[in-house]
Amino acid sequence: MNRLLMNLLCFLMVSLVDSSSLSTRFLSITCTVGEQAVLPCSWTPRLRTPASRHIQWQTTVTVFEQWGARRWQAEEYGGRVEVPEEKLGSGDCSLVISDVQIKDTGRYESFMVVDGERAGKTRVFIQAVKLFVFDHKSHQARGPGGDxxxxxxxxxxxxxxxxxxxxxxxxxxxxxxxxxxxxLEKDPLKEQLTLKSLQRSDEGTYKVLDEHGLAISTVQLAVQGESPDVRVHGEMENQVSGDAVRSSRSLLPLCFALITSFQIPRLF
Incomplete structure (x- = not known):
């Protein structure tokens, strides 16, 4: 009987967890490194106009908090997050993350902090958003000697x-x-790196990594075609053979004229 009661309690607990997860509004946002991500949020379906606009966004830690003119954000986001004040008053509490990184991937939850019926503050859950950030991937083909x-x-x-x-x-x-x-040359103004005078041995995979060793971009390079030296050598050979043909063609009339000059006296 005790085992039956325990099984029934476990079933009820799992059911409650499942039903609560189904009732939670959940969105997924996908982007690539370096882009701007906007995590949607609107407090109007959940709240009447709050006396003070106090918004919080968090993952496992508090990412961003804004209360009037006061703002706070986690150090690892380094000035990359904000909730536009001009939109917050109309109900838009979306979190804007600039220059997103792979490490920003995760589940974000937003809360409005309001005055409770009793003394103190109450946090009201607004929105859950799952952010997925991926690295850039590309395949490129270049000729030998190219960049x-x-x-x-x-x-x-x-x-x-x-x-x-x-x-x-x-x-x-x-x-x-x-x-x-x-x-190898780094552009002084742009975030670009140029590898010059490509060779066959440069063919392979290039990965750009961040300070945590996470991939920002992956490039598969194929080096195809003839090298400039081979092309120049071929062009020179073609030019020499062409000159020889043209020379031989120019000699034919001269040879014909000489042969004819020897044969004309015999006719007389």
Missing amino acids: LVLDLVTRHSVRVVFQGRNSSEWSELWMKGDNNSLR
Whole structure:
């Protein structure tokens, strides 16, 4: 009987959890690193006009909090989050995250803090949003001697690693703060890195990483076509053969004239 009672209690608890999760409004937002993400939120369906507009957004920690002119945000978001004050009064409490990073992936919940019926403050749940952030992926093909421009995407890019086509190991290609070299150059204004004078050995996978070692972008490079030296050599050979043909053609009338000049006296 005790075991039956325990099983019944467990069933009721699971049912309550399932029903509460179904009643929770849940949204999913997907974006790539470096973009701006807007996590939707509207307090009007849940609240009458609050006396003070006090909004909180949190994950496992408090991400952002705003109460009138006072604002606070978690250090790891580094000035990248806000709830526009001009929209908050009309009910829009959406969280705007600029320059999103892979580490920003997670479940976000918003609350309005209001005066309770008794003394003190009460938090009213508004919205749950699941944010998914993915790295950039691309396949590129370049010819030997060409350039590969790697988009670093964001100021949080600190490292570029390379894996050759037939290799299983990763090697470090660039670190933030490195000086330019003959073949590798960081644009002074843009978040771009240029690898010059591509060779067959440059074919493979390039990854741009952030300070946590998370991928910001992944580029698969194929080096195709002939090298400039081979093309120049081929063009020179074609030019020489063409000159020889033209020379032989120009000699034919001269040879014909000489042969004819020897044969004309015999006719007399």
